[in-house]
Structure formats: structure tokens, C-alpha cells
Amino acid sequence: MKPQYALILDNWWPYPSYVGVRKGSSNHVTGFANPVQTLVEYLPTSGGAKLFAAAGTGIFDVTTAGAVGAAVVTGQTSAQWQHANVTTAGGSFLYLVNGQDRPQLFNGTTWTAIDGTSTPSITGVTTTNLVHVCVFKSRLYFVVKNSMQVVFLPVGQVGGAVGTLDMSAIFRDGGSIMACYTWTVDAGAGADDHFVVISTMGEVAIYRGSNPGAGGDFSIVGVFQLGKPLGRRCAEKYGGDLAVNTTEGVFPLGRGLLSASVDRTVALTDKIQNSVSIAANSYGSSFGWQLTLYPDANMMLLNVPNPGGNYQYAQNTITGAWTKFVGWNANVLLHASTGLYYADNTRVYKAWLGDLDNTTPIQADCLPAFNYFGNKAFNKYFTMVRPYILTTGSPSVLYGLNTDYLAQDAQGTLNFTPPTGMVWSSMVWGSMVWGGGLRPITGWNTVGAVANSASLRLKVQNNGSEVRFNNVDYLFQSSNSVL
Template structure:
């Protein structure tokens, strides 16, 4: 008899949903939920699909190592401040910010014939200053700087009406005098002593005449002029600023106008260096208001180009460090921003002016304790509370006051593990008995003491409500208000206070970070001593973020939770040192300044690197081996993009050897692209191409990596084509 032939189809297909369950580093890969992911870097798990995360836009460039962002809100007035390098900057508007103070010396008049002028302060070297006799630049080799003075090699020429002297807003070490170059007439390329970011990092003069930033280009340590240097030029002066805190506006063309509109807001006219063609215009010859630059007189006829170079400035300088804790506090209709760091005087901002608060400062002082020692701050029961650095002592002020006599409240006797006060939080419970306020004191050892009441001076009405333990918190920004609850970050994860009160800390289900608890525990063990840990809620983006500083002030990644589904992922590439939720948006401070986060589809000018590996699947049959041939991921995308797909079988964790190709999408910047000059499509496209794979195993998954800029897309599903092992039927 003839044997029966198995005519069942050899090739099968199966569609797998996107990993909306998010990152899972807790469960065994063999028993993970099919909607979870083993790797999820720079993807945000949605409710129905998994989109690539948004990027960021540079907001306040020029600063280095921004370690604090603090928000001030009073009615409709909103301010965002950054602290970097021991200085406080206003970064409310998207603007160029320098790493030092811009100082205008003079202008000096009636000084013709003199060789020495007195300055308001001492500068490090000649190149730190820009000196002009009326409109003509004076090279840095034509004078020396001393203690509060500048001395010229030759007397100031007769007929000089005004001498302008301005310091560049940057640290002395970052300013380099290149040259002066002599005998270079006819040349187009000069070699510099170091590499610079671009043309905006340089100020160039041919003798006393300014050369616009559109008249040359910079590549590494070479500057190339669009035209050869004229033979009559005796010296070429180049001033380089290596930290990149220079911004440029324009150049603007035309003459006769009295106002120009700038792209950013600058603090004052002293922050601008302006030239009409090659001639300098002093800061007393114009004013700025918002983004409007107004000249005292109309731009003269014949001026071809107006060059505007901008530097930033700080509000407060001379601080010991930039690691501050802060709160907003309301007092009789006034709003205050209070900042402390345990070393410097307390900083107080009332919406108009800043004050350093000490025991004897005016108009506001705090007595009974040295405000230099305030390491953390909290608002509870309409009082300001302060924790004393490296102790378990706290102090509180009178109701509704930002100054006055501080009273001691020592929680040391209530603790058993020692350590010091890491932070304080206010917790409110609204139940059948009404609104019950609590203040929570958390020690560096994870010991929590909770008090209830409103008047700490009355022991009969202010007492301990709870005493429990969480994992040791890493650094001071370890908690965040989350709805009516508070979440605490410790070595055992991110735990809501309400759950910590009723659960044993060994109960892992009490932690919001349950699915990624091994990763969080490992990170705290490895990086817990690094500055930069922070928990921040971003309600507009439906995100709760936990920042992990892998290298202090250099690099970090951030765990991000979808507050709708509690699914986690990890964001890399932002390298945030601190975060701040301000005016409905998320900002972060990093090694290179301040950025507006979670916007756009590129990281500044860089690509977003996506990396995702969903859970392994048995495709409905655990005991059958399969030969995997192809996979078709389905995306909704703004434009087509390249991807690299690698196959993993039977729980393999091998690293891919290929590199994803870069994909650049088209972009039409808001308010800069001419009307009716770009396509109107804006519609999403479906990308669903078959990708060849090859592997044999019982279970499989893919690892997909991308490098995209100005491309937004989301993973909708993945269809697999495979051949299962077939038993021959006789």
C-alpha cells in the first residue's frame, strides 16, 4: 500500500503583539509574559503600541554640569532657574547662557592720551576682554591686565571719543587667544591651537575690523575664510571660546531700521556684541526688551550686514556648590522660592529679587540656627522646615514666615539606625475623618518617622503616627508626590508610602518598580554614591522618571514608567543630571546645559538610538522545534527608516555584531520654514517589510536597533514566518 503523504503546510505565520507590558528584568525569560520586553531602550510602552520615545531640544546652551533646576511659580509669573558652576542662571526663556558674568567696563570718555584705566575687577588675561576705541578693535597684544586695571602699550590716541571694554561671559580657562597671526595676507586657511565646535565659537578681527561669522568656517583646528586674507592686513586676531557659550543672531541685512527681532531672549544689552559690518557698536547705543533689539539711532545707510554675537550671564555667583534642594512657599499673598544646600547661605527669591539669608542678613534673617547648615527643606502645616546637614535635627519657622526665630525639632531620639536626615516630605490623606496631614522624616539609613499634627511645639497634639523602614535612599532627591501618595526610592525600589505603611518591605509587590527591581537594586549598589539620583513626575507626559547617574556629571540613563499602565522602559542618550517639571513641560540639566525634554524626534542634533528585545515566544507550541525564516515588523512612521534585526533563539543573550544605519527624516522647523515651501503630507505611513532571519529553536524573539533623527514611529506588531518540525505520518 502507498504511504499517506503529509500535506499540511510546512510554513506557518504568527503575529505577535508589541511589548506594551514594558521592561521586565525580574521574571525568568522562559516564563515572561509575551507582552513584556527583555530590553527596551528609548521606546515608551503605550496602551496599544510601542512608540520610539520623543527627543529633546537644546534650551539653554553654554552651561556645563547643570546640577539643579528650580521652578518658581506665582500666579501667572513663572521662572526656571539653573545652577551650574556655583552660579544661578535664569533659563526661563530659550536663550544663550554663558558660564560666567558679562561685565561692561565703562564706556570711558575723555581718556585720550592715557595709558592706564581702572577696572571694576581683576581679569585673568588680556584675551578675557574685548577692547574697542570707538568702533575699532584693539588686539589682546596691545595691552596688559593687572589688579583692577588695564595698561595699554601706547597712549589712547587723540580723537578717541569712547573706550569700550567688555569681559566675555566664560571662565578664564576656556578663552584662548589664537595668534595674533602675521604675514598671512593671501592665505585662506589658518591652523589654530585646538579644535572648536564651529564658527560661533570664534571672534575674528583683521587688525581692528571685525569679520562676520558667515565669512569663515571651522573644521577641527582649522579656520577657512571664504576669501583670501587681504595683503594689507597686518595682524589677524582670533579669540576662541571652547565651551560653546556663544550664540549668533543673523547676520541681518539692510539699513535704516531701528529695531531687530532676535530669536532668543538675552538678559541685557551687555550680553550682546554688535558690529555694523566691521565696526563695533557699544552697549550704550542700543537696548533689548524680550526679543526686540532697539538702536538709539537708525542703522546708517550703507551698512550691509549687522552681526550680533550673544553671551550669557549669571544672577548669583560665588556659591560653594550647585547641588540645591528647593520648595515654593506662599506667605500672605507672596510667593517665595527657597533653596538650600547645606554649605552656602539659604537663597530666597520673591519674584523680583534674590537674597542670601543668614542669621544677620537684611531684610530677612533666620535666628537660632545657622542657615548655612540647611541641607533639605520642606513645607508642612504652613511652616518651613529645614534639615541640618549630617545630623538628625530639624528646625521649623513660625507659621507663614520665611524668616524669624527657628525652633529645634530633633528626631534623633526616635531613630534606632543612626545616620542623618536625608529628607522630609508632606503626606496628606483624605478619608472619612477629613484631610489628615503628616510630615515624614527619612534618614540616610532608610528609617522613616511619621508625625501627625500642626503645631510641633505642642507634644499633646503633635506626635508619632508611624515608624517603619524602606531601602536606603540614594541622595536627597529620592521622593516625589504621586497623586495623593508619595513614592520613595530606596535600594529595594520605588515604593508608595501608603504601601510601605501596611506592607513588609520584603513584599516586592508593594514596589512600583517590581518588574525592574533587580536592575534598580543593582544600580543603587553600583551608583548610589553618585550625585544625580532623582524621582520626578511628569503628568503631562504620563511619565514617572527615575534618573540613574552612571558617571557623576557625565552620563546617566533614566527609568521611565507609563503612569497609565505602570509599564517601564529605559531612556538613554539624555545624560541628565537633574530634572524639573515646569510650566507643563519637562526639562533636564546636563553636562552641556539645559534641554527641553520629551519633544521632537531627535536628541538635539543627534540621532535617537532605539534598542528593543521583546519576550521570547514559543508560538503556541513549547515542545516543537522551529526553523525561523523571516519576520515582518509593522510600524506606523512619519517616514521610512532603516533598521537592524537580529534573531535570538532559545533564550540566547548573544550580542549583535552589526551597527544600525542612520536614518534622517525631513523636518520643517516651526516658525522658520517659509510658508508653502514644504510638503503638506504629515501623514503617517505603514512600513511593513519582510526581514530575512535564519535560526532554529523552540522559542525565539528579535532584537531591533535603529538610529533615527526627525523620524517618529511606533511598533504595531511583528509577523513571523517559520517552519515547525514535522513528524512523517505513515
């Protein structure tokens, strides 16, 4: 591995020139009786945005921080909704579909359950079967559950008689349609949106044009094979590209579909592919998989459902570096106009602010790549290490020297009041309280090991302060022969 890589990087955020303990989170809305499984934002062209959360049988307004109020929509079967914002001549709307209940349409004031007799209405399809929705060239498209059909409404309308795009002759591997999205492609004469349909078997069909009706200009560009998509929330806009989360990694379509065969090495998750594959094999059928782009922090988040506590892989979209966030037990993520949010079984949180998770300090763990220090043939006698840490406060820090590719935990306990003294193969420090801006914690610290390769295991509890890890120096003596 390159020296800039790491075997473990938990709760550190990889900035371009250092890693820092990730930002925290705080309660936004509390008191849900059922797990929150959907977060959406209604974002009109004018006026205030609204946040909504779906939990149990209801949909709740969570725009204002505090205790959760009464549901604005009740009597629903599933809280796992897909959504799209759309603006027409009649105003700005939020559409929700889940494949079990009638779609919900919000116009900024009123919620309407959509069927063949509502106002507006959708005819020509059983609306309770609509399970995914997107907007493509001023037209709403819906995936019909457990089918090979995508239906669409007239241009600029939120109701009407649907047309049907039948994919049964397009997808050869069977299954059904999982989701549909848009993908911006430079077609040679400027950027143009394409329509993307993804099957449960991992086939991807790409269309160009704007009118899929009879006599329209809709035409298929190609059909490609990716890994099977993980959940309905399997893709996210990634700059001008579309990132798709599959059992074989997260692929940007612009680089992944350059030929009839998909180039697996261009997966955005290439550096963490082993970890992602293990998670996909273990929890691939679980609800909670989601890709979310958070441009304010140059971050893409991949939410992973885990029975022991959900976690996220996070990529710095500038450098391509990955890390892992633990402590955010997120069922769902949302990048809204007011920031980043996530929700667990009882609360909605606002994330990426401050240096605490509510009042809990953040613990971070790092094991950089093992290094031969320029001499692979001989063992070394390691005597001292010097991490370079910058902090605004008094973190508790543990370290231990790991050798010859054996990952071992740093000994000791991380406390809010940093302890003093020596622990075998580790040292705890941080009793100095600094005020004001960033201050360094440096100095040589004793270790003792004879090994061919080594790396510093560093664990930090930030205690509400900013903590940066910049570099580490090693002091060792090289043997003249192999020991």
C-alpha cells in the same frame, strides 16, 4: 516572561497599545562653564514663572532660551540645592538650601542670603547647615545636615526663630536625616497631609498634625523601614502618594507601609528590579539620583548617574510599564509649568518635544520576551518574521532573530540614509519616503534558525520621524521530535 514584556526596551515609550520611539529634546540655554546640578522654578500665584539653574559657584536665570548670561547669585560653594516654593501674606517665595552655603530666598525680584542677621532672618540654627526643605501645612521645615534634627519656622513665615523636632529617640538605626516630604493620606474622614521624615539608614517616620511646637497637636503615626534612600532628591509626589527611591527599589508609601514589615512586591520598580538594584549597588553614592513626575505624558522618570553617561528609567503611570531612555545625559530633571527640562554639564534642554535630540536622530532598541509559541517540548525552524511598524518618515531599521534566551545584537549599521540589501541574520529596509501621516512598513523578512524559543531584536533610527512598533508575526515549522 509575559509576551507584553521585554528584555531590552531602550528609547521606546510604552503607550497603552504600542511602543513608539521616545520624543526628543532641544537646546534651551547653552554655554555653562560648569556642570548644571540644580534646576528650579519660581512659580508665584500671579505673574510670570522663572527658571533658574545652579552651576559651579553661581545661580543663573534660564527663563529665556539662548546663551547663558551672568549669574544672578555668585560666590556659592555647592551647586546641589534643594528647593521649595512657599506663599505667605508677604508674597510668593522660592527657598534654596544646600547644607554648605547660606540659604537663598527669592521674592520674585531680589535674592537674599539668609542667616541670623539678614532680613528676613532665621535664628536658633546655623543656616549653612540647612540641607533640605519642604512646606507642610503652611510652615517651612528644614533638615539640619548630619544631625537627627528637623527645624521649623512659624506658620506663614519665611523667617523667625526656629523650633526643633528631635528625631534621635525615634530613629533606632542611627545615621542622620536625609530628607523630609509631605504625604497625602485618606485618614477616614477625608484626605489629610502627613509629614514624612526619611533617615539615611532607610527609616521613615510619619507624623500627623499641624503644630509641632510645645503643646501642639503633632503626633507620630509610625516608624517604618525601607531601603536606604538614594540622594537628597529621593522622593516625589505620585498622585496622592509619595514615591521613595531606595536601594531596594521605588516604593509608594501608601502601598509599601501597610504593616510593620514592608511588602517588597509593591515596589513601582518591581518589573525592573534587577536593573535598578545593579545600578544602586554600582552608583548609589553618586550625585544625580532623582525621581521626577511628568504628568503631561503620564510619566515618572528615575534618573540614574552613570560614569559612562547618565540615563533614565521611565514608567508609564497609566499602565505601569517601564522603559529606559539613553542619550539624555541628565544631571538633574525638572517638571516646570512650561514643560520638562533637564541639564547636563554645559546646557539646559527642553525635553519631550519633536523627534530629534537637537539635530541627532534617536536610536531605539527592543528585544521582546522570548516565546515558546505554544510548544515548549519541540524545536522550531524559524524562516520569516513580519514586524508591524508605522512611521511618518523614512527610518532605518535593523532586525535579527534571537534564540533560546541569548540576546544578540542586530547586525548592520543604522544610517540617516537607510541602506539596502541583506546582512547575515538581518535585513535593512526603509528606503521608501512617505509623506503626510502614519504609513505602514510591513512584509515578511527572511531569517533562518532552529531553536526552542525565539524573539525579534529590533533596532530603529527614527531619522526625525515618528516610529511605532505594534506587533510581530513569526513563521516557523515545528519538529515532530526533539532535535
